[in-house]
Amino acid sequence: xxxxxxxxxxxxxxxxxxxxxxxxxxxxxxxxxxxxxxxxxxxxxxxxxxxxxxxxxxxxxxxxxxxxxxxxxxxxxxxxxxxxx
Numbered sequence: 001x002x003x004x005x006x007x008x009x010x011x012x013x014x015x016x017x018x019x020x021x022x023x024x025x026x027x028x029x030x031x032x033x034x035x036x037x038x039x040x041x042x043x044x045x046x047x048x049x050x051x052x053x054x055x056x057x058x059x060x061x062x063x064x065x066x067x068x069x070x071x072x073x074x075x076x077x078x079x080x081x082x083x084x085x
Contacts, residue, residue: 027080034077041069 010018021027044066048058 038073
């Protein structure tokens with residue numbers, strides 16, 4: 001069927017899914033963006049750690065930006081997680 005009962009009412013499972021989606025719109029896309037930005041910060045931090053281990057200097061503000069990105073986007077991923085019981 002198309003998600004409706006014979007009397008025109010929505011299927012309860014479909015209704016629950018639609019209500020859940022209305023409470024957290026664009027959740028999948030938003031989490032994908034958080035993961036991509038977290039990975040970018042992590043990769044930048046990894047590259048900077050290799051530079052330091054090779055004896056090159058790293059600008060402290062650049063290191064702070066990478067650490068801030070990892071902490072910020074990791075926190076956003078944490079707070080945007082599913083809280084289903």
